Amino acid sequence: MTATLIDGNAVAAAIHGEICAEVEELKTKYGIVPGLATVLVGTNPASQFYVRSKQKKCGEVGIRSFGYDLPETATQEEVEGLVRELGANPEVHGILVQLPLPRHLDEKRVLSAVPIEKDVDGFHPVNIGELGMKGREPKFVPCTPAGCIELLDRYNIEIAGKEAVVLGRSNIVGLPVSMLLLKRDATVTICHSRSHDLPGICRRADILIAAVGRPRMVKTDWVKPGAAIIDVGINRVDDPTAKQGYRIVGDVDFEEVKEVAGYLTPVPGGVGPMTIAMLLKNTLTAAKRAAGLIP
């Protein structure tokens, strides 16, 4: 193994510590308790797991969490009504609608009901626009992209002037992380399922962000020796030796690529914990902003 392991758990733990201290200060100095509301519709096991993890972490850092679980059959009006109610509740500083929503619901309309000052996921088009635009700053940076950059920063990996390649162009990872890298002065290439010669394109990267949702797609010959690789993938693959019959792997073939890369995040334990850490940070920011402590 030549790659330095980027330890997302350790970085996330450090950030939790920082948030904890700030939350405590907010309570004692101003009597404010940051609050995060989660809205979960239906019984998707992965969604349930994510929401529970977020609530648990909120508890650990002193953020109050408000959990709303609606049945699979909830109507558009019910979901939007709840989101609007939470939007008006001054104890709720951040609102997280767990995606994906059941098919009969209009996701765009539900998300539009989240007031922009409580959009701690950072998915509002205004946030995405301001993320990309020079001279503008979004209210919130989407959590997973922010987590990727934070990992690079905490390991002192230079971004400015480097070739960054983003594999995948989703609204929640690929697109916003590309914009963050561009704002940090990287040369940014965005590639995807329609690109020709993905291995050749990825091999140009000093920094490679893999966010395509294909298990172990990135092989050794996709990687420039010494590159920093952030693996955003969370894929379930069959594994008869595991207790549940499956295990979680990333978009990068970790065993192969660790021999070539300079830095590499594991899955699990890389980007995953960072996403939650950034969500908590955004919630704290929302609470401070609501109190007029920051602009």
Add this chain to the structure above:
Amino acid sequence: MTATLIDGNAVAAAIHGEICAEVEELKTKYGIVPGLATVLVGTNPASQFYVRSKQKKCGEVGIRSFGYDLPETATQEEVEGLVRELGANPEVHGILVQLPLPRHLDEKRVLSAVPIEKDVDGFHPVNIGELGMKGREPKFVPCTPAGCIELLDRYNIEIAGKEAVVLGRSNIVGLPVSMLLLKRDATVTICHSRSHDLPGICRRADILIAAVGRPRMVKTDWVKPGAAIIDVGINRVDDPTAKQGYRIVGDVDFEEVKEVAGYLTPVPGGVGPMTIAMLLKNTLTAAKRAAGLIP
């Protein structure tokens, strides 16, 4: 010369013809006359020239233009007040604030006063966000980027799966044209003044958009043989043989590069006329939308 010349004047003329016919139909069928208001502050000669060109073209296609020229000394309140008034005027379907504004004015606040349904320039952060996001469509696509894509399309230059390189990352060209190319399934690289080895990066391009504002920067060795090159640059260079003592050149060294490229836009007569054509098209769209004829 091996490159096919992309004739922006001819394409723009064809679009003007299409718009003309639609404007005529709108008048006779519904009694609606599309209207574009221009707001010019100060006496910058280039800005005056652009605004006059836009007004002239409006006249040619039957769009009513409302010209507002404010003195260099206009206050923030005066400019915003005018923009808000135009926002409320039902005869005005599009509002164009000519940039740059004099230094003492807050550009961001002025632009925020333009209602999004009249933002025919497409510079509102919501428009930029929706431009980039999958499954979303902006109300208006910014004019120059839309013009670049239109030129590629009218010359049947394939975009999907191709390597597109955008040189420059401005809010008004580089960033939005990158997003448009991405939505059209290109592999997109954005490079800029902080990138290393610009010639090498540009040489990867099947489609190169030069939007960096440096006269004749792109040389033969920056160009893959056969590439399609869209030159967005408008740079003034000294020329003692010219009547005014200067002439206008692009970001591409036309004389050199035309021997290598497959397609090339001249400057002037390439992207320039397309920008105005797209502005007229957006104004027509705004008028149709205001009348409830399109969503």
